[in-house]
Amino acid sequence: MKALVFTDKGRPTVEERPRPTMLAATDAIVKLVKTTICGTDLHILNGDVATCSTGRILGHEGTGIVEAIGANVTRFQVGDRVIISCITSCSSCEFCCRGLASHCTEGGWLLGHTIDGTQAEYVRTPHADGSLHHLVKGASEDVQVMCSDVLPTAFECGVLSGCIKPGSSVAIIGGGPVGLCVTITAQLYSPLKLIMITRDTNRLKIAKDLGATHRVSFGPNAVKEVMELTGGRGVDTVIEAAGVPGTFDLCQEIVAVGGTIANLGVHGCKVDLHLDKLWHKNIIIATSLVNTSSTGMLLKLIDSGKIKTDALLTHRFNFAEILDAYSTFGAAAQHNAVKMVINF
Ligand SMILES: [Zn+2]
Ligand SMILES: [Zn+2]
Known part of the structure; x- marks a missing residue:
């Protein structure tokens, strides 16, 4: 064969x-x-x-x-x-x-x-x-x-691990197939804001068609834009769907007090954990490999x-x-x- x-x-x-x-x-x-x-x-x-x-x-x-x-x-x-x-x-x-x-x-x-x-x-x-x-x-x-x-990974490692709740704010960093499947399945929980963050303009458009409420280009202005969209609070759930240090850094900058960072990116090298800025923010960082349950x-x-x-x-x-x-x-x-x- x-x-x-x-x-x-x-x-x-x-x-x-x-x-x-x-x-x-x-x-x-x-x-x-x-x-x-x-x-x-x-x-x-x-x-x-x-x-x-x-x-x-x-x-x-x-x-x-x-x-x-x-x-x-x-x-x-x-x-x-x-x-x-x-x-x-x-x-x-x-x-x-x-x-x-x-x-x-x-x-x-x-x-x-x-x-x-x-x-x-x-x-x-x-x-x-x-x-x-x-x-x-x-x-x-x-x-x-x-x-x-891709669909069970998005749902289990992103939506469920990210504890998305009705009326909450969600940012998805990475517009690949899994990030876009998070865009689809997050809506099962009716978040108020669903923000897609990626560099790829075509994928930003697809995310909008799939139901993302806001689009942010990954780059130096991303933090400022997300803060403007959330009244300076940051997002309740940040889903890391890219797997590189820069995207994990962004997760840590935009997570709100009491929020959750759900990682589903495949990381090939170490990342920095900015615990000096996060220790008092009552956040959860979840990592998971899909169980396909x-x-x-x-x-x-x-x-x-x-x-x-x-x-x-x-x-x-x-x-x-x-x-x-x-x-x-x-x-x-x-x-x-x-x-x-x-x-x-
Ligand atoms: Zn796969
Ligand atoms: Zn077994």
Whole structure:
């Protein structure tokens, strides 16, 4: 089969690889129908994810058709159309029982990280019962690819960890696919102000179309603009969806007394914590990796039309063009790109 592989040159390559085989009775083999590229894949190529070694088939998002199941898989049959979750969950270890599947002792973030991932014609999904979801009927398969990672990450690590409340003020720093999915799912909690902060003018426009009430360009005036929008108080919830020191600094400057900073960016280097300015402000700083516990609920909202993510799907490629898809996603601002759908 053809597969997209992480090499040490900082660039991915397409290689011929053997098809995956079943290693445990709880495994499934899935034939991919759609996959996509995540900002995290770019972080891996950048060398920010030391736990991912070269030679790895990348990708932790996708939909497909179940090709084979192990004897202990009960929720899925051969031929089922499924969404592959970015998090593998055994559903029974201490962490899974505490709702922390991201730290599952036999799972967590494995695909495209410590085992081969979904940017290939076939993938082995361990603990299939806890790690796959059935496709729903009310939305296109393109839209449902968002439920592998970006939508549950935005909702759990941004909206829930950020404690967004009705009538509150929210700033989202970073207008990538996850930041834009926060814009969509934050509105489930009716914040009064929803401020998108990014440098990318196209993404500021998309955020407005998706319901952001205010737009601020990331730069030297960002703090002043946010303070003007909030009567000098700052915002109740700041969501860091970029993963660089400058954006984390901005979070610390604009968080209001009693507020929450929710980090969901993937940080490849250390940041400064300005505790000398924050120690007395009664704030919370939350970090999280998605547990995908909300995926089933989000699929119901998509199925019913309550949330819509179609506007984020800006580019479509065939798998033979996946290197072009990487180039486009890697220079997203230049191409007005948000989320790529790659069809097999
Ligand atoms: Zn991802
Ligand atoms: Zn587990």
